[in-house]
Amino acid sequence: MSEAPWPPRAELAGLAIADGPALWSALGFTVRDGTTVIGGIEVTLGAAGRGITGWTLRHVPDGVQLDGLATEVTVAAPPPAPSHANGAIAIDQVVIATPDFDRTAAALDAANMPLRRVSDAGGSRQGFRRLGPAILELVEAREGPPGPARFWGLVVIVPELARLRDHLSPLVGEIRDAVQPGRHIAALSRDAGLSVRVAFMDPE
Numbered sequence: 001m002s003e004a005p006w007p008p009r010a011e012l013a014g015l016a017i018a019d020g021p022a023l024w025s026a027l028g029f030t031v032r033d034g035t036t037v038i039g040g041i042e043v044t045l046g047a048a049g050r051g052i053t054g055w056t057l058r059h060v061p062d063g064v065q066l067d068g069l070a071t072e073v074t075v076a077a078p079p080p081a082p083s084h085a086n087g088a089i090a091i092d093q094v095v096i097a098t099p100d101f102d103r104t105a106a107a108l109d110a111a112n113m114p115l116r117r118v119s120d121a122g123g124s125r126q127g128f129r130r131l132g133p134a135i136l137e138l139v140e141a142r143e144g145p146p147g148p149a150r151f152w153g154l155v156v157i158v159p160e161l162a163r164l165r166d167h168l169s170p171l172v173g174e175i176r177d178a179v180q181p182g183r184h185i186a187a188l189s190r191d192a193g194l195s196v197r198v199a200f201m202d203p204e
Contacts, residue, residue, distance in 0.1 A: 007059065010112045011132030012094065013074050014042040014056035015154070019194045021045045027168065027192065028086025038156060039090030040078035040133050050195040052151035055094070058132070060111050067107040068148020069096065078133075086164055090157040092201050093135040098149040101125050101140040107149075108138065119179075153197030161186060161202045168192075172200065180204070 021031040024045055029036045036043045047053040054070030062073050081089075098104040105127055109115060113129045113136065120126075127138040139152065158164045161184055165172040171192045178185040178201055188198040 007112060009114070009130070009132070010060045011058040012041055012055060012091075012134045012136070013058050013076070013078065013132075014044065014072075015052055015091075015094070016044045016047040016054040016056075016070075017052055017196050018047045018049045019045060019196060023193050027171075027188075028084055028164075029088060030082040030084050032082070036084075037079050037081045038084070038088050040081055041091050042079055052094070052154070052196050055151070057111075060113075064111050065107065066111055066149070067098065067104045069151065086167070087158045087160055088156050089159060089203070091134045092155040092157045093137050094131075094154045095137045095139060095152040095197075096149050097139045097141040097144060097152040099141055099144050099146050101127070101138065104138060104149040108136070151196075153199070155185065155199045155201050157203055158200050159203060161200060164200055 021034050024036055025031045031045065034045050036045065054072065056072040056074050058074060060073055064071055064073065096104070105115065108129060113131065116128050116130060118125055118127045124140040124142060126140070129136040161175055165175060165186055171189045173187045173189060175184050175186045183202055183204065185199050185201045188194065188200070
């Protein structure tokens with residue numbers, strides 16, 4: 001008797017972000033009909049609210065409850081990604097903050113998002129999960145407000161970080177060493193007008 005195949009792991013298919021299309025176009029992203037596609041992840045712009053307002057996942061049950069994170073489910077294949085003037089080729093990671101690390105981690109585990117590793121950053125835990133084309137980073141926010149988990153920000157991969165910084169200066173901050181060995185990262189300034197926190201990183 002053959003064993004049942006393992007179910008495919010959850011994948012990040014899309015994000016909904018409150019900032020308008022014009023702001024993202026000004027940063028060098030190709031936007032069409034209010035949407036940009038970065039490395040196969042469809043980013044819908046102009047949603048109500050602030051920051052990242054929700055995400056779309058593959059290979060999770062319909063109606064899944066993820067500790068307050070607004071979640072939609074799709075079976076559609078990834079859309080083709082256009083070229084971007086800023087060189088963006090992928091979303092490296094999406095960051096979620098939670099006041100209760102164990103509670104949120106348990107909800108993610110139950111939804112086919114297994115933990116890969118945990119690190120300690122100054123007494124706060126960070127848990128990492130692979131969601132297809134991107135990594136989910138769960139950050140323990142002990143000093144944050146109580147309540148459900150919340151989307152915090154994302155990191156976009158560009159092949160030439162120094163060139164991007166020069167092009168978008170002074171909106172991109174200092175290039176510094178990333179946590180990942182041999183890689184570098186630079187944060188987008190609040191002066192860019194986005195309500196979502198964005199950083200740019202060079203490839204692996």
